Amino acid sequence: KQATENVVETEEPDPFLREAEAVINQKSVHLFVEPSLRAISTTSAIYNEPVKILNAQPNNGFYQIELADGSQGYVPQASLTFDLISLNSDAIKNKVLLINREKVIASDTVGGNILATVPMGCLLYADYVTDNVVRVILPGGEVGWMSRENLLVIQANQTIPEPEKKKADIFCSSALMFINVAYVPGGIDMEGIDIPGIVYLSGKTNGLDIPRDMQKQSKQGTQISFERNKDESANIDALKPGDLLFFSLENDPDQIDSSAIYMADGNILYASGNMSSVQIISLANNEKLSKDLIVVKRLFE
Template sequence: MFGICNLSIVPLRLEPSDLSEMVNQVLFGEHFTVLEQGKKWSKIKLAFDGYEGYIDNKQYREIAETDFRELEESAKHYAGDLIDFITDNSNRLTTIPLGAHLPFFKDNSIQINQQRYTYEGKFNAGPLPKSDIVRIAYMFLNVPYLWGGKSPFGIDCSGFTQTVYKLCGYDLLRDAKQQATQGEVLSFIEESEPGDLAFFDNKDGVITHVGIIMNDYNIIHAHGKVRIDKLDHSGIYNVDTQQHTHKLRVIKRFL
């Protein structure tokens, strides 16, 4: 069984309950496999990154396997403005955020099952040059931190890096420790380029944070909000508190 998100931003929860922790979000147009379907909740696996969790049955639409396979194989298009909208045949509006998927996008039209929508906003269809990674990252500046978030209304550190890379046409896994298994290791900060990722660990040596390297040893990352701080050999130096906040573990290049 397969499904697709037909709402702007839907929580993906650890357990099948509204009281359960939100571990991720499903944006409009994201498709997935339904692993289990209960009376009120479904356990799903996102096609984009394989992330699993529970989604309210009222917050998605079932799609045919043929549509799922076609979405897997077709070129990916993503909404390119912080917030925009689509209109259905009855001229009803649905807001969609930056990074929302545009299923079966062609000639300003997208489709979910038999429902067609018109979308006339900006869109991204990668791959874009590496130099665009920092440009896209700036669009999220001052977005508040939200555990499990990946939209302009709230985002976590790895949701930020994943979404920015996605908008540029490159696939990252969801969590920081997962992303750290990808890419090529760099030996020194001096080797890094804008668009490379820096990873940080906690006192137990577990990677828990990630950010995007910029020019002049700056880093943009989600910590309280999406912000710009200094990066040195020790880690992240917060320009407001004048203190180090994260311990550098590794720097990686993905393209």
């Protein structure tokens, strides 16, 4: 992908921002099902992401929050900045989206201190843009500098564009950036991620509005039917690159256990169970996993 400036459709003001009360000030932060770092993490939020606060007072040092896609959970109070200036400053001119891995924000264009490291999918707003650098507004109002490399820079009121051609291939290319990244359930950056997180980020950076929850992802797109072989393994001849695959130990679409992205030639991007990292594996040669395939969804026609 190339950093570029596109002319795309304008969008209406995000109604979620009218209800948001804070932004995330960490590279990423897990959303826990209970107000404890030992609780289960369902997903993560990323730097400068707006949130609604669901409990007026912190509980054990945690706030319960809701994200724009409906995801809810508890995050540490210290991970929130109760100020939306990084989203709604009058100085904002451009929207800036990181479309590759992660990137630092510095206090100056040359030799500055690192103010933050932000992950792929991070959406920031800039008050100054040149051919080489952008100046972005950080949570709390401080400004920082980023090089234009691997940034999509558009007008503040424009929507993130979808690729004009080969949408599925570009989606897969985005997902493949996470090969060998540590498998962390609920993770969403290069320090650790799961397949729903990869699907969410690969969609977001290519203009697709995909929720980050695996069950919700299984409701997206067009359902693709497939036959089963004599041994009950899935016949995957009908699958195409970019298809989302969902697996269930109970053979029940309402009890999905894991997911994958179909690549090509019987291979999938997958991470689950006791796997330590995100890997390409052969579904065709994994009889047990193939038998557990229950739902296939196609995002790209």
